Amino acid sequence: MLRVLVLLATACLVASDSQFCCSAEDRHIVEEQWDTLWHDTESSKLKISFGRLLLLKLAKEIPDVNELFKEVDIANPEGGKFSAHAMRILNALDMAINLLEDPPALDAALDHLADQHQKRPGVKKEHFKKIGEILHTALPHVLDDYNAMSWKSCFKGILSKIASKLNA
Amino acid sequence: GRGQHSAPSGSERSVVGCNSIIAMWYLLLLAGLAAASAPAPEPSFKERRLQYIVTNQNLHVDKLFDDIKSLEKKFSKLGGDVDLKKVRHIKARVSNLEGDGCEGEHEAQCGGDVPECISDLFFCDGHKDCKNGGDEDPDTCSEAIAHVGSSYTGLASWSSCEQHQPHHAVVVITSSHREDDFQPRILVKGVLTLEVDEESHIVKTTQLSGYYNFGQRELVLDPFGEKTTGNYGVRCEFNLGDDDHADCEIVIPSSLHVCAHFNAERH
Numbered sequence: 107m108l109r110v111l112v113l114l115a116t117a118c119l120v121a122s123d124s125q126f127c128c129s130a131e132d133r134h135i136v137e138e139q140w141d142t143l144w145h146d147t148e149s150s151k152l153k154i155s156f157g158r159l160l161l162l163k164l165a166k167e168i169p170d171v172n173e174l175f176k177e178v179d180i181a182n183p184e185g186g187k188f189s190a191h192a193m194r195i196l197n198a199l200d201m202a203i204n205l206l207e208d209p210p211a212l213d214a215a216l217d218h219l220a221d222q223h224q225k226r227p228g229v230k231k232e233h234f235k236k237i238g239e240i241l242h243t244a245l246p247h248v249l250d251d252y253n254a255m256s257w258k259s260c261f262k263g264i265l266s267k268i269a270s271k272l273n274a
Numbered sequence: 275g276r277g278q279h280s281a282p283s284g285s286e287r288s289v290v291g292c293n294s295i296i297a298m299w300y301l302l303l304l305a306g307l308a309a310a311s312a313p314a315p316e317p318s319f320k321e322r323r324l325q326y327i328v329t330n331q332n333l334h335v336d337k338l339f340d341d342i343k344s345l346e347k348k349f350s351k352l353g354g355d356v357d358l359k360k361v362r363h364i365k366a367r368v369s370n371l372e373g374d375g376c377e378g379e380h381e382a383q384c385g386g387d388v389p390e391c392i393s394d395l396f397f398c399d400g401h402k403d404c405k406n407g408g409d410e411d412p413d414t415c416s417e418a419i420a421h422v423g424s425s426y427t428g429l430a431s432w433s434s435c436e437q438h439q440p441h442h443a444v445v446v447i448t449s450s451h452r453e454d455d456f457q458p459r460i461l462v463k464g465v466l467t468l469e470v471d472e473e474s475h476i477v478k479t480t481q482l483s484g485y486y487n488f489g490q491r492e493l494v495l496d497p498f499g500e501k502t503t504g505n506y507g508v509r510c511e512f513n514l515g516d517d518d519h520a521d522c523e524i525v526i527p528s529s530l531h532v533c534a535h536f537n538a539e540r541h
Contacts, residue, residue, distance in 0.1 A: 130437045
């Protein structure tokens with residue numbers, strides 16, 4: 107088992123030409139498993155509640171975050187303002203996942219997201235690390251099939267790329 | 275009284291007539307003189323009539339010629355014959371869909387009117403094993419596919435293994451060798467080139483070695499050597515009825531898992 111893990115780790119190191127260790131198969135798996143959530147017409151309801159849970163959980167774990175989301179009215183999470191924001195974040199996540207097949211476009215989109223987060227003083231890299239942890243505990247609850255290895259390897263790249271322009 | 279009166283008027287008329295006839299003769303004479311002064315003699319009326327008929331017939335033929343031309347134009351607008359290559363490809367595709375009806379994995383179809391399957395180890399070995407001799411047919415046993423320098427190019431689309439956008443893939447045969455005492459295969463070496471990124475000229479190459487199988491019309495190449503950057507094998511099936519087109523797959527050699535696919539054409 108250890109040998110397999112070492113092999114996987116070296117395989118990721120060797121694959122240096124792709125920007126992060128998230129192979130073609132990983133990308134297919136992530137897209138397929140993510141897709142199973144969106145078969146209903148009321149997908150926005152699901153997106154809002156999932157995004158809301160994600161952000162509130164983050165705010166609970168790192169209380170400083172409450173200040174950052176003041177503008178979108180985090181004090182009133184059921185309100186329209188915060189719901190719209192939850193939707194925005196989930197849609198960005200959706201876009202990133204759907205762009206996994208097109209690395210140059212994904213790179214540009216993530217770069218744009220990095221710019222948008224750079225403009226918000228107070229946003230830190232550790233916040234994104236926490237968001238990653240929350241996602242990986244939350245997703246297995248909503249996805250019947252969840253390949254943790256694939257999701258982690260792809261989301262590590264996505265989140266660190268979004269956080270790449272932050273100072274702290 | 276009437277007769278007397280009419281006589282002078284008649285003579286008067288004849289005098290006028292005489293005058294005009296004389297003038298005409300003069301004119302004719304002048305014309306004759308003019309003609310006589312020209313170098314060539316005026317052709318006779320008979321000759322001119324003949325000439326007239328000949329000219330007319332020529333004009334008639336010209337008109338027929340024009341009519342035929344316009345008919346031909348009309349006919350050519352009805353569309354041309356079907357390209358023979360196209361017919362060959364369609365026939366090959368239909369027979370691919372029909373299947374060859376051979377049960378064993380290593381059996382191949384003899385071809386011809388009566389279906390017969392024999393082992394692909396019996397193809398092109400110099401001995402007729404098919405009842406119709408199809409296994410020694412010169413077309414079946416053409417070595418052209420494995421000729422050194424042959425290259426097969428196509429646009430590879432990846433369905434797994436790599437996250438590449440569609441790009442060109444080239445297989446070049448670099449050496450080929452057929453053992454005298456084992457003819458049903460040609461041993462082949464080659465290079466697989468993946469033109470991954472044309473802008474930055476990133477090219478991945480893999481040294482290949484394998485064989486060409488006459489019975490299955492299949493080129494099977496595995497990676498070999500230590501200086502390879504990729505580790506993909508290639509399988510090309512020349513199933514379009516000629517030696518110039520193949521259905522190729524880029525595979526993982528151990529599992530034959532298909533990573534990419536390209537329709538190869540000889541260049």
